[in-house]
Amino acid sequence: MSVYREIARNGVWKQNAILAQLLGLCPLLAVSTNFVNAVSLGLATILVMAMSNLALSSLRAFIPYEIRIPIFILIIAALVTVVDLAFNAWLHDLYLVLGIFIPLIVTNCIVLARVEAFAAKNAVGASAFDGAMMGVGFVWVIGLLGAARELVGQGTLFSGIEMIVPSLQGWQVLPADYPGFLLAILPPGAFILLGCLIALRNWIDARANQRLAQRRAEAFAGT
Amino acid sequence: MDLDALRGKLAYQPLLLGVVGLSASAALALANTATRDAIAAAEVRDMQQSLAQVLPGGFADNDLLADVVELEGPRGVPVRVHLAKRGGRVAGAVFQVAEKGYSGDITLLMAVDRDGAVLGVRVLKHTETPGLGDKIEVAKSPWITGFDGRALGDPAPERWAVKKDGGIYDQFAGATITPRAVVKAVRGGLQFFAGHRGEITG
Numbered sequence: 282m283s284v285y286r287e288i289a290r291n292g293v294w295k296q297n298a299i300l301a302q303l304l305g306l307c308p309l310l311a312v313s314t315n316f317v318n319a320v321s322l323g324l325a326t327i328l329v330m331a332m333s334n335l336a337l338s339s340l341r342a343f344i345p346y347e348i349r350i351p352i353f354i355l356i357i358a359a360l361v362t363v364v365d366l367a368f369n370a371w372l373h374d375l376y377l378v379l380g381i382f383i384p385l386i387v388t389n390c391i392v393l394a395r396v397e398a399f400a401a402k403n404a405v406g407a408s409a410f411d412g413a414m415m416g417v418g419f420v421w422v423i424g425l426l427g428a429a430r431e432l433v434g435q436g437t438l439f440s441g442i443e444m445i446v447p448s449l450q451g452w453q454v455l456p457a458d459y460p461g462f463l464l465a466i467l468p469p470g471a472f473i474l475l476g477c478l479i480a481l482r483n484w485i486d487a488r489a490n491q492r493l494a495q496r497r498a499e500a501f502a503g504t
Numbered sequence: 505m506d507l508d509a510l511r512g513k514l515a516y517q518p519l520l521l522g523v524v525g526l527s528a529s530a531a532l533a534l535a536n537t538a539t540r541d542a543i544a545a546a547e548v549r550d551m552q553q554s555l556a557q558v559l560p561g562g563f564a565d566n567d568l569l570a571d572v573v574e575l576e577g578p579r580g581v582p583v584r585v586h587l588a589k590r591g592g593r594v595a596g597a598v599f600q601v602a603e604k605g606y607s608g609d610i611t612l613l614m615a616v617d618r619d620g621a622v623l624g625v626r627v628l629k630h631t632e633t634p635g636l637g638d639k640i641e642v643a644k645s646p647w648i649t650g651f652d653g654r655a656l657g658d659p660a661p662e663r664w665a666v667k668k669d670g671g672i673y674d675q676f677a678g679a680t681i682t683p684r685a686v687v688k689a690v691r692g693g694l695q696f697f698a699g700h701r702g703e704i705t706g
Contacts, residue, residue, distance in 0.1 A: 314634060342507065343507070343511075343520065344520070345511050345516070345517055345520070347517065348517050348520070348521060351521065352520070352521065352524050355521075355524055355525060355528050356524065356528060358528070359528035359529075359531050359532055360531075362532055362535070363531060363532065363535040366535045366536060366538075366539040366543070367535070367539060369539065369543050369546070370538075370539035370542035370543045370546065371539075371542060373543075373546035373547075373549075373550070377550075377629075434634070435634075463633075463634075463636065466633075466634045467633070
């Protein structure tokens with residue numbers, strides 16, 4: 282069980298696709314203008330990553346090293362297209378908003394990176410779980426970024442939720458006459474906020490390491 | 505047979521690629537079949553909603569999605585014109601126009617009555633700056649309804665522009681290019697209608 286725990290820790294924090302590896306920035310910056318869009322694309326990415334890791338891990342015995350990349354891409358592209366069709370058919374309004382970014386999941390390097398680095402070498406269950414956890418790491422960061430940009434930029438949260446759950450409504454957090462802060466919505470705002478998130482992560486990690494070192498030193502002194 | 509020995513064979517790689525390609529195509533064909541009807545239905549619903557926004561209620565009594573003529577548009581691309589009929593007589597036409605905005609094309613759906621006056625204009629798709637250029641959406645600002653009732657001669661041709669260019673239409677604070685593009689697109693649409701009026705009204 283500790284294997285799965287390690288996978289989860291890697292995906293969500295230690296090797297977080299965005300905060301630690303800085304992969305998949307294009308969709309991250311483009312779609313995180315509000316929370317609902319961000320999380321929707323994130324969920325689609327989880328789905329694709331879990332499925333591609335599952336599929337390629339179960340085929341790994343048959344795939345020769347020399348032609349692995351075309352096979353990986355072929356299968357990932359097919360899976361993404363299936364997800365794209367499903368969104369178009371059953372979540373049509375959301376599909377219109379996310380537009381080109383669903384097919385572009387193919388080019389999200391997190392997907393290929395996890396297939397290459399993990400699924401090609403590990404058992405099926407662990408691989409599917411790794412894909413899902415890397416996806417979760419992507420979702421919480423893009424969701425946080427989306428919420429922050431939406432709140433600062435427009436003063437709302439969850440706007441557009443009616444595209445997924447028709448009975449719900451977006452939430453006007455700040456007064457309705459809030460003029461908005463354009464920078465947060467534009468790409469530079471995404472870069473600035475992302476930078477802050479990365480700094481925060483590094484700070485938390487540095488502090489944890491420092492504490493660990495201190496505790497070790499104390500334990501050493503005690504012996 | 506031993507898988508390792510098999511993998512060493514020259515024919516193995518192309519065959520494997522072929523099999524994977526075929527399976528991927530099969531998966532796509534399956535997914536396409538499973539979603540085709542739902543996608544078509546969603547697109548029809550979309551189109552109906554847009555049509556209902558640009559045409560006044562009860563304006564037409566025919567099925568606009570079925571009554572379509574294709575005409576040559578301004579850039580040589582065919583334009584699908586939906587005919588709005590009342591009692592069998594063409595009372596108006598609905599079609600799409602597009603113009604380059606600040607970032608990418610702005611696609612509009614516009615309805616024009618028999619005499620060439622605008623019945624309604626709505627933005628179908630755009631990628632303008634949120635908070636600035638997106639005031640062309642009716643959900644954000646009523647600006648786009650300012651075209652209702654306008655025609656090629658009303659206002660005069662040189663006044664078919666934003667105020668900054670000497671016209672009658674408001675621009676937005678911080679965004680002139682977007683409304684300028686929309687005005688140009690609507691004017692282009694009216695010119696297109698005028699050029700094909702005979703074919704459209706029959």
